[in-house]
Amino acid sequence: MTPISRQFRIGTIGIVGTGAMGRGIAQIAALAGLKVRLFDTNPAAVGAARDYLADTFAKLTAKGKLDDSGARTALAAVSGAQALPEFADCDLVVEAIVEKLDAKRALFRELETIVSGRCVLASNTSSLSITAIAAGCTDPSRVAGYHFFNPVPLMKVVEVIDGLRTDPAAGDALIDLARHMGHTPVRAKDMPGFIVNHAGRGMNTEGLRIVDEGVASFVDVDRIMREQAGFRLGPFELLDLTALDVSHPVMESIYHQFYEEPRFTPSPITATRLAGGLIGRKAGEGFYRYVDGKQQAPVETPAPTVLPQRVWISQRHLQAHDAVQALVTKAGVPLDTGTTPAADALIVVTPFGLDATTAALDEQLDATRVVAVDTLFPLVGTQRRTLMTTPATTRAARDTAHALFAADGVPVTMIRDSTGFVAQRVVATIVNIGCDIAQRQIATPQDIDLAVTLGLGYPRGPLALGDALGAKCILTILRNLYTVLGDPRYRASPWLARRAQLGLSLTQPDAVDINGADRANDNHASHP
Known part of the structure; x- marks a missing residue:
């Protein structure tokens, strides 16, 4: 790879795969003034994607969010490619194809023979290793992760992932591009789930465990997490939104990539519902039924009225x-x-x-x-x-x-006996996994909280949430859960335990890094 200078700017972007993710990336790139070239193995899909973008720009214009001139300019910047050699002059190629390692490796191997030495090759993978994808290339230093979230124009965060051999300058260029396109970049090391899908295990896996134990119904768990804990969506509403055909394979992938780490154990509940086609909102039925797109939830039984004597x-x-x-x-x-x-x-x-x-x-x-x-x-x-x-x-x-x-x-929710109720268990697990991401130096504390608030819509990032509720309190909950149940999923992260005992914020990195450099004035740079 031709070394990328700090002044390198991406002007032409190629996108392989014109599904929802590819179209979304194309939309924000074209609106940011980049030249966009689209390719799909199905030629008709390229035309359909360009028609979709034309319709989207027209709707934005009708809503006053884009003027006629801007819409024409953006659409004119998007062109279709009939073959990959038409990507020869691209500064960046982003793949948004099927989530299969062999397919991504083969695509990047072919692209290497076409693009220039300084062209960055980026994968929009949500769960595959960037290092493993890059291993198929002659020059893995040009390969990085560029993980957007669906729908791309509305989800304003993108994970920039460095593989073991990624040139840091490639990641720097992707960070600059993300900001230029109006997105917030967060940087992560190449670990399963990166930041957002890794951190998201807390809400979903613990919610499923609670239901699996017969503690409460999925409706009750959602109500508690929304109305007591203050989250925008409960775990089962979130699973219905993302759909089990997407979320369950990610659960299994992260669990196996971490070599059966107990914190990430998938649930037979989602495996069974996936097999039965109850995958979520897009199918009309998941954990909830949907009529005309509206969630159907049972009405709560009125509370009793007889008070205790004392x-x-x-x-x-x-x-x-x-x-x-x-x-x-x-x-x-x-x-x-x-x-x-x-x-x-x-x-x-x-x-x-x-x-x-x-x-x-x-x-x-x-x-x-x-x-x-x-x-x-x-x-x-x-x-x-x-x-x-x-x-x-x-x-x-x-x-x-x-x-x-x-x-x-x-309103009051009555549940069966549970170590840690519902909110305590779920919130403590969310905080603990966020702390472990920081402990592993997968990302900076600032980027962890940014990624989770923007990518998952949580009211606070896991580290800020732990600070707000009290790190000592979260540590007590986890230690009691572990003592009573003996389940290693509840063992406390060293990041949490040490900061709780020292009275430090969970967002605070070590005062001195491993090489002895003073971090007193650390401003949470993009590099983890």
């Missing part, structure tokens, strides 16, 4: 105790302030990372009257609260607790 609250966690006490007082229910609960008192515990059964036994409480409430997120100002019972909790205790915590009109 309430005893565990003082194991004083801040949580005070939050529960404020709600009980507001509901007008008498408090039992004895050191042990009275015989007629509802018993409320507030565990972190434990199940209601373990919390009851730890304090030698009557499990038939115990109900646990999740206090990881504020009880006041929330749109939902979550309660769980022990296997011995009576219906009377369950129903009066439900009535108590719904007395001010906030």
Whole structure:
């Protein structure tokens, strides 16, 4: 490869594959003033892609987002290629073809014989190794990852991935191009799932595990993650949106590429639903049914109305105790302030990372009257609260607790006993995996949080979310989960454990890098 200078600018881009991703990349490139050349093994697909772009530019013009001159100029910049040799003058070729290693390798081997020595070859792969793709090339230094998200024009983030032999200047040129096209670039090392698909394992795999354990329904898990934890979509709404024919193979691929890492274990739930064709929104049915594109969710049963006679609250966690006490007082229910609960008192515990059964036994409480409430997120100002019972909790205790915590009109979700409720488990897993991405130096802390907020639509990136809830609290949840269940998926990342113990932000890199350089003024450069 001809060395790429820091001043190298990409002006002509070739795109192989004219499906949704190829069209999206072509759209933002043409609107940014680049010359775009399209190729597909199906010649009719190239014409269809150009027609799609013409229609898209016309719609943008009708909405006032693009003027007539801009639309004409952008469309004129897009041309079709009947054969790959027409890419000879391209500065960059992006492949957006089938997600098969052999096909991508073969394409890049052929392109090497056509393009100039300084042309960058970029793969839009979502899960394959850039190093493995580049290994088929005579000059792997020109190969990098350029992973966009669908729909490309709306998802304003792109992962730039360096393979083991990628020339850093190639990645630098892709970063500059991404910014020129109006996207936010994040840089990652070549590891399975890169940043976004790697970080996304927390929400989906833990949500599936909760349902698989019979703790709660997928509808309840989604409601808790949306209305209590503040996420835009719950895990099952997200799986319906991406579709299981896309997401399940990615789950399996990342799991196997990490050599069966327990944190990423796929679920038989998605395998079965994929086999049955219940793949999501685009099929009209997934975890939800869709009528005219609208999700059909069951209506919640009204909360009971009979309040408990009195309430005893565990003082194991004083801040949580005070939050529960404020709600009980507001509901007008008498408090039992004895050191042990009275015989007629509802018993409320507030565990972190434990199940209601373990919390009851730890304090030698009557499990038939115990109900646990999740206090990881504020009880006041929330749109939902979550309660769980022990296997011995009576219906009377369950129903009066439900009535108590719904007395001010906030919906309550009742779940079966679970180590860490729902929100605690899912959020702690999201934070922990984000911390492990930082620990492995796959990307900078800043790029991890940027990629997740823009690529997954989370309210905060995993590291910022851990800071907001308290790194020590997240560490407690994980350690309790691990102690009770013995499941290695809940082992805490060293990045989390060390920063929690030192009182440092999870977004803070080591003060001194491995070579002894001072990072006190580190501004989170693009290189991990």
